[in-house]
Amino acid sequence: xxxxxxxxxxxxxxxxxxxxxxxxxxxxxxxxxxxxxxxxxxxxxxxxxxxxxxxxxxxxxxxxxxxxxxxxxxxxxxxxxxxxxxxxxxxxxxxxxxxxxxxxxxxxxxxxxxxxxxxxxxxxxxxxxxxxxxxxxxxxxxxxxxxxxxxxxxxxxxxxxxxxxxxxxxxxxxxxxxxxxxxxxxxxxxxxxxxxxxxxxxxxxxxxxxxxxxxxxxxxxxxxxxxxxxxxxxxxxxxxxxxxxxxxxxxxxxxxxxxxxxxxxxxxxxxxxxxxxxxxxxxxxxxxxxxxxxxxxxxxxxxxxxxxxxxxxxxxxxxxxxxxxxxxxxxxxxxx
Amino acid sequence: xxxxxxxxxxxxxxxxxxxxxxxxxxxxxxxxxxxxxxxxxxxxxxxxxxxxxxxxxxxxxxxxxxxxxxxxxxxxxxxxxxxxxxxxxxxxxxxxxxxxxxxxxxxxxxxxxxxxxxxxxxxxxxxxxxxxxxxxxxxxxxxxxxxxxxxxxxxxxxxxxxxxxxxxxxxxxxxxxxxxxxxxxxxxxxxxxxxxxxxxxxxxxxxxxxxxxxxxxxxxxxxxxxxxxxxxxxxxxxxxxxxxxxxxxxxxxxxxxxxxxxxxxxxxxxxxxxxxxxxxxxxxxxxxxxxxxxxxxxxxxxxxxxxxxxxxxxxxxxxxxxxxxxxxxxxxxxxx
DNA sequence: TTGAAAGCGCTAACAG
DNA sequence: CTGTTAGCGCTTTCAA
Numbered sequence: 001x002x003x004x005x006x007x008x009x010x011x012x013x014x015x016x017x018x019x020x021x022x023x024x025x026x027x028x029x030x031x032x033x034x035x036x037x038x039x040x041x042x043x044x045x046x047x048x049x050x051x052x053x054x055x056x057x058x059x060x061x062x063x064x065x066x067x068x069x070x071x072x073x074x075x076x077x078x079x080x081x082x083x084x085x086x087x088x089x090x091x092x093x094x095x096x097x098x099x100x101x102x103x104x105x106x107x108x109x110x111x112x113x114x115x116x117x118x119x120x121x122x123x124x125x126x127x128x129x130x131x132x133x134x135x136x137x138x139x140x141x142x143x144x145x146x147x148x149x150x151x152x153x154x155x156x157x158x159x160x161x162x163x164x165x166x167x168x169x170x171x172x173x174x175x176x177x178x179x180x181x182x183x184x185x186x187x188x189x190x191x192x193x194x195x196x197x198x199x200x201x202x203x204x205x206x207x208x209x210x211x212x213x214x215x216x217x218x219x220x221x222x223x224x225x226x227x228x229x230x231x232x233x234x235x236x237x238x239x240x241x242x243x244x245x246x247x248x249x250x251x252x253x254x255x256x257x258x259x260x261x262x263x264x265x266x267x268x269x270x271x272x273x274x275x276x277x278x279x280x281x282x283x284x285x286x287x288x289x290x291x292x293x294x295x296x297x298x299x300x301x302x303x304x305x306x307x308x309x310x311x312x313x314x315x316x317x318x319x320x321x322x323x324x325x326x327x328x329x330x331x332x333x334x335x336x
Numbered sequence: 337x338x339x340x341x342x343x344x345x346x347x348x349x350x351x352x353x354x355x356x357x358x359x360x361x362x363x364x365x366x367x368x369x370x371x372x373x374x375x376x377x378x379x380x381x382x383x384x385x386x387x388x389x390x391x392x393x394x395x396x397x398x399x400x401x402x403x404x405x406x407x408x409x410x411x412x413x414x415x416x417x418x419x420x421x422x423x424x425x426x427x428x429x430x431x432x433x434x435x436x437x438x439x440x441x442x443x444x445x446x447x448x449x450x451x452x453x454x455x456x457x458x459x460x461x462x463x464x465x466x467x468x469x470x471x472x473x474x475x476x477x478x479x480x481x482x483x484x485x486x487x488x489x490x491x492x493x494x495x496x497x498x499x500x501x502x503x504x505x506x507x508x509x510x511x512x513x514x515x516x517x518x519x520x521x522x523x524x525x526x527x528x529x530x531x532x533x534x535x536x537x538x539x540x541x542x543x544x545x546x547x548x549x550x551x552x553x554x555x556x557x558x559x560x561x562x563x564x565x566x567x568x569x570x571x572x573x574x575x576x577x578x579x580x581x582x583x584x585x586x587x588x589x590x591x592x593x594x595x596x597x598x599x600x601x602x603x604x605x606x607x608x609x610x611x612x613x614x615x616x617x618x619x620x621x622x623x624x625x626x627x628x629x630x631x632x633x634x635x636x637x638x639x640x641x642x643x644x645x646x647x648x649x650x651x652x653x654x655x656x657x658x659x660x661x662x663x664x665x666x667x668x669x670x671x672x
Numbered sequence: 673t674t675g676a677a678a679g680c681g682c683t684a685a686c687a688g
Numbered sequence: 689c690t691g692t693t694a695g696c697g698c699t700t701t702c703a704a
Contacts, residue, residue: 009485009697013698022676023676023697024674024700025673025675027697027699028699031699038673039673040673055480055483055484057459057484059401059462059696059697059698061400061462061697062697062699063698063699064397064698065395065401065696065698066699080416080422080425081422086415086417089416090417104440105441107429124393124396125397126396144391148345266628269633272632291629293602293605293627294629294633296602297605297630347681347682349681357690358690358691358692359682359692360683360692363681363682363684364683364684374689395681395682397681397682398680399681401683401696402681402682402696403696
């Protein structure tokens with residue numbers, strides 16, 4: 001405000017001139033390594049005050065150009081519209097900042113092209129790490145990064161070329177299935193198989209969850225109908241349509257379900273509302289993901305919450321201390 | 337991958353050498369202004385191919401240092417944990433990219449210090465614009481930016497020193513209140529006032545919503561008890577406690593409520609669950625905000641959805657074409 | 673204790 | 689049509 005309408009921003013040269021010293025002294029003071037340069041504390045103080053007054057802010061672009069490390073860390077995330085990804089992003093930001101890293105985050109809206117476009121852009125910004133969250137093709141991102149000597153990491157969905165931190169989908173799904181089967185039996189008076197809905201059949205998480213789902217049924221000696229494994233994608237509409245299709249084809253739908261995400265759950269609930277399966281007629285549900293309103297409002301549902309803090313703790317552990325390329329770290333999800 | 341383990345990243349000089357030309361030609365080609373420089377198309381092609389092969393990525397730091405405009409745009413956002421802010425961020429990113437701007441987003445977790453810390457950091461990165469969303473003290477951010485000649489904008493919560501785009505809180509709240517009053521009367525068999533809960537008494541949006549709330553009561557000739565305006569903050573716990581306190585003090589709580597956000601609604605629902613106000617005993621609700629699960633699962637609730645696409649369209653309209661400093665743009669929210 | 677100077681990778685005149 | 693050159697603002701030896 002001292003200089004209204006600056007045509008040029010204040011630089012260390014301006015500061016040096018005002019302080020009657022050199023740019024290098026200003027730089028050293030402002031970077032906090034002035035004891036190493038043994039700069040007079042009066043000078044240091046004068047410079048600091050001046051910088052304050054002038055509203056000086058380093059030009060990161062210049063600073064980073066000169067430095068060897070950028071301290072920038074990138075994250076690619078598919079969506080911001082559910083609690084899981086929301087908390088991943090929020091935790092990531094917080095933990096990055098705690099380490100003096102500058103987080104840049106890009107949302108790809110599940111567009112595979114945007115995924116690698118975003119990675120490329122991040123490389124241009126000289127990121128030191130790229131964390132691909134829920135990426136369709138994480139190995140492609142890893143390759144791209146590797147070509148520029150940048151390390152990468154997969155979160156939520158694993159890849160084969162970089163360390164991956166994911167939920168323990170098999171165990172989580174098995175336990176969730178067990179619980180829902182018990183609830184369902186209690187309600188029905190006899191054992192009966194569940195329907196699985198949501199996710200992509202060829203993504204790792206979904207297939208692991210299907211495996212857990214089948215294991216729990218097998219354990220309890222319940223035969224499962226393969227037609228009732230509906231890996232129809234994540235979008236709510238897909239789940240809604242898939243259920244409607246089963247209802248049309250078979251005249252009814254199993255009243256016990258394993259839902260693969262809150263996104264799919266939205267579709268399941270739309271179907272329930274449209275087809276009148278509410279109140280006493282509502283199905284017994286399990287959801288591999290958590291949402292506070294569902295927890296509060298839905299009577300007959302079990303939810304697993306993926307352990308985001310633990311997952312990100314591992315991510316930053318790898319960033320801080322390393323891990324080998326293909327390693328797969330599985331974090332147990334928590335039951336409420 | 338041609339060069340494994342690059343110690344140095346490929347630069348335009350490397351490319352120039354490989355192509356047998358100069359760095360400026362490479363720069364021009366890669367920036368797409370090679371017709372202006374009338375560079376031979378064979379050369380252009382060769383350079384492009386080489387860049388591809390080498391996995392070349394511009395060094396943004398160097399590029400931006402030299403350029404006059406950074407094309408970076410910053411957004412400060414309080415949280416990622418609800419649909420409203422989630423869609424703000426997602427829409428912002430998308431629209432920024434459409435314009436060739438690079439979005440950087442920081443989540444402040446409602447910490448006022450982080451707010452200005454984040455703004456300062458963005459200034460270091462030479463952002464051209466800062467959009468403060470739901471900021472506690474947006475004018476402080478505006479001052480900070482102005483001191484560096486950077487323009488800023490307020491979203492969701494208005495400031496006095498920069499253009500602000502917000503919801504039409506008064507009209508939205510009045511209409512929402514009307515609807516809930518009607519529902520409540522239908523249920524009760526007679527007219528009765530609502531309770532207002534959530535938000536901070538001194539924030540603009542909350543006070544406008546209270547004004548709309550009062551106006552709707554006045555219109556319908558319903559007297560309102562000032563003790564039932566509980567602007568207890570946004571956190572769920574606060575709402576939960578506030579309701580419990582009213583219940584303790586007065587023996588009961590009005591069974592019609594205006595809830596100021598989905599965050600507060602979470603607290604209201606916790607209280608409902610704990611105190612047994614569910615099913616037939618559930619209150620008639622209105623919520624100034626929207627959530628898909630609440631819409632699906634909650635019987636007796638009206639929700640207003642803030643019109644995020646329209647709000648961001650105005651934001652980018654200002655960025656593209658300007659607006660004067662203190663202007664306040666109010667976007668009508670939509671009723672489902 | 674401090675300053676001078678080189679150079680990070682890129683862009684944009686300007687000079688051929 | 690193409691190359692040479694001068695910085696952008698900063699960090700970091702190196703020399704004083």
